[in-house]
Amino acid sequence: MMADRKLETALSAWGRADPLQGAGDEAALLRILQHADTLALSGPPLPGSVLSGSATAASSSHHPRRWLGSLSALAAALVILALAAPLIQKTMAPVFNDEVPTVLADADLDDGLVFALLYTPTNDEEYQL
Amino acid sequence: MAAMTPATPAGNRRAAQAEALLLQRSIDGDPRAFAALARMLARPALALGIRVLGDRALAEDAVQEALTRLWREARQFDPERGSFAAWWRRMLVNCALDGRRRLKPVAALDEAESIADPSPSAAGLAEAASLAARVQQATAVLPARQRAALALFYADGLSMAEIGEILETTEKAVEGLLTRGRAALKPQLAGLREELE
Numbered sequence: 182m183m184a185d186r187k188l189e190t191a192l193s194a195w196g197r198a199d200p201l202q203g204a205g206d207e208a209a210l211l212r213i214l215q216h217a218d219t220l221a222l223s224g225p226p227l228p229g230s231v232l233s234g235s236a237t238a239a240s241s242s243h244h245p246r247r248w249l250g251s252l253s254a255l256a257a258a259l260v261i262l263a264l265a266a267p268l269i270q271k272t273m274a275p276v277f278n279d280e281v282p283t284v285l286a287d288a289d290l291d292d293g294l295v296f297a298l299l300y301t302p303t304n305d306e307e308y309q310l
Numbered sequence: 311m312a313a314m315t316p317a318t319p320a321g322n323r324r325a326a327q328a329e330a331l332l333l334q335r336s337i338d339g340d341p342r343a344f345a346a347l348a349r350m351l352a353r354p355a356l357a358l359g360i361r362v363l364g365d366r367a368l369a370e371d372a373v374q375e376a377l378t379r380l381w382r383e384a385r386q387f388d389p390e391r392g393s394f395a396a397w398w399r400r401m402l403v404n405c406a407l408d409g410r411r412r413l414k415p416v417a418a419l420d421e422a423e424s425i426a427d428p429s430p431s432a433a434g435l436a437e438a439a440s441l442a443a444r445v446q447q448a449t450a451v452l453p454a455r456q457r458a459a460l461a462l463f464y465a466d467g468l469s470m471a472e473i474g475e476i477l478e479t480t481e482k483a484v485e486g487l488l489t490r491g492r493a494a495l496k497p498q499l500a501g502l503r504e505e506l507e
Binding site for chain 1: 336339342343344349355361366367369373381438442443444446463464465466467495
């Protein structure tokens with residue numbers, strides 16, 4: 182069809198034309214290259230390469246060094262936990278100590294005494310007392 | 311440059327070898343190699359980004375994002391699973407499509423005219439450039455994946471299979487994207503067709 186051929190012509194012209202002819206295009210390219218330079222200067226992306234040797238794509242999470250690092254971190258965390266355990270128990274102990282009397286549960290108290298035990302006086306009242 | 315520009319098979323092979331070498335050196339920690347690779351990739355990448363996104367600022371962001379990903383994931387490239395050119399293009403197109411989804415819906419045609427061609431003096435431009443500018447404006451109404459398929463087909467000269475690899479879809483689906491894209495462009499370019507009579 183005629184119309185289709187014209188459409189093809191237009192699309193081909195679009196494909197051949199260089200879209201980087203605007204005033205800011207070179208500046209944009211320069212910024213992109215500066216970004217690339219910054220990345221490159223930030224150091225190597227990851228140790229090792231899949232391009233050399235057998236070219237098998239070992240993902241970074243499967244790298245033996247990473248596993249070793251993770252295991253070391255886990256072991257260190259366990260050691261710290263073991264060392265800190267007695268300290269944690271000591272800190273927690275008063276909270277769960279059965280010997281601390283629970284006054285209201287065991288005592289046979291009248292309502293007035295219960296109110297006195299539970300009531301928190303205001304600052305003025307405290308001053309007056 | 312193998313990654314973005316159609317050329318002779320021998321030229322493509324040489325460029326692909328250069329890119330593989332630069333990528334390898336980048337992974338090994340040579341900052342000049344990555345800078346050189348970026349110099350090879352940047353211009354055609356920005357051109358493709360502009361065709362897909364219709365906006366230079368968005369395209370610039372997409373290229374920077376793609377280069378960052380390239381730097382981060384360079385060692386994941388496996389030459390046995392495909393060419394570097396296809397791998398890089400997929401990275402770039404994904405960044406472009408992701409950026410477009412994040413930022414805004416497809417621009418309307420009247421809005422796109424003000425984006426793509428700020429100067430109304432299109433008559434003064436060369437005929438081909440004018441035609442290209444009109445098509446660029448018209449593609450603004452298309453979904454981003456259709457624009458990407460059209461750009462990869464008409465600008466980068468890729469086959470359906472290659473486009474399918476980049477867009478992570480089948481050849482049949484690429485054919486559908488191109489057909490729907492052309493069909494949607496026809497009414498947008500109606501005036502242009504009369505112009506060309």
